Amino acid sequence: MYVVSTPIGHLDDITIRALKTLAAADAIFCEDTRVTRVLLDRYQIKTRLFSYHEHNAVKQRPKILERLEAGESIALVSDAGTPLVSDPGYKLVEDVAAAGIAVFPIPGASALTAALTTAGLPTDTVVFLGFLPQKGGPRRRRIETFARQPTSLVLYESPNRLAQTLIDLADICGPERAAVVCRELTKRFETVVRGTLAELCEAFPTDSKVKGEIAVVVGPPEEDTTSEEDAEALLAAALERLPAGKAAAEVARVTGRERRDLFQLALTLKSAPPGGDEA
Template sequence: MSHSPPDSGRARAFHLAGSSVPAARPQPGLYIVATPIGNLGDITLRALETLAGADLIACEDTRITRRLLDRYGIETPLVAYHDHNAEHTRPRLMERLAAGGVLAQVSDAGTPLVSDPGYKLVEAALAAGHRVIPIPGASASLAALVAAGLPTDRFFFEGFLPARSGARRTRISELKTLPATLIIYETGPRLDESLADLAEVLGPRPAAVCRELTKAFEEVRRGTLTELAGHYAQAEAENRGEIVLVIGAPLEEEAREEDIDAALRRALATLSVKDAAAAVATATGLPRRAVYARALALQGGDD
């Protein structure tokens, strides 16, 4: 049975440099399409062709996505799909896929499913046997990472920290020993408080605050967490827009202290405090008295 898309009469095309470019209808399936994080010029030709050729575009906010489509003369219908209506809307989208439809999914900015709603639609589509095709492009996390000037060989994407300070500090403590550059999203109103908590828990690690990337007032401010916390506590006018924090891995002395504690805990599982301290001191070359004091602290003072 053939399924014709309900909007088959519309022009499947996009405008580029004053010309109309035809867009073929892609193969049926769910297309996850990255869109610009600010500068509308940061869209790929493949993304434009996919958006123009799709039967329907699912987006977080139709007003935001409409601005992008208007820029490139794309007439594909839109449907809102976000956290608040997902349970109601997802079955309708699945029906479109089941009927052989071509569905594109976008977020308000950047790569969908990265700190944005949508993974349940991908999960459902895969479970139903539909194709899921990524159309890569802009990503705020990667843009910030490469601009921060910190090591990029190993990084951990955290997304948003908890809004409340107590829970936020607990989570930061859990991230403290990760041997990787941290990438964290934050909102303007919480920036100064989050930086203060990060500085208190992580200390003076090198970091960068990347704000309004690709936009007119783009800013990348680098320094230690302590310096950045002090700056943004006094610079309320700058605590606006889309913000990505990039934070260096534990400093060498931090990592060494954590390694020693880990070694002591392993030794204490089978040895007395005295013997465990002797074994770790021998293995590390550190003064036995200092290691013994640390072992006592970990053991709560019990010998």
């Protein structure tokens, strides 16, 4: 089985090897046959298309395995970019490999790497978050999990949720954190907007009309140079006007320290008797 990368927008972004593989395969399994047909027609490839997506995967996997075991060559593609990168397919690859059948990657375009290379932010260590949860609580908790890690963050987002996601990122990661919004990469209306998270919130307000495929890159946090004593003093001051959770979040944004560690310290400070431990 061949896992084939296809263009994320511009149809010329297809490798020669990918074209040869798609033309030689006995069948191509894709998310939407209408989308993949546009690519095949562009390069006059006649290989038959079959759908494989999250809604029919359980039904289709045994059929694909049966064809592979019969000696057929199968190509797996997504609507755009590299399959399995925030797309369905990993379970199929897992089952195919478990059956002792070889799986070959055919590298190519990916919105993840395209966004990273144009963002101008550190790429030595990167965490890919895919699509964040749609609901606010789970989305914020996911961001909190990775917000203080010394790494750039990359995520995909729906145009309808971009503004709120930027607000959550600014609130949790800090408004001065560097970030980039990439929209419609490689397509006609490609746009790349750079700035702090606060500036991006202004560029994409909640009432803005945004369209297209979007990737967001958030740079790593500033290195923490705050002493233990200063962090504790900031937290104690915040606790005078905020509950423990919000105080910890505020100090985390200012210092770059882990929110969970600050929250535990906040609970300790709140439970300590006035004037310290002296009798």
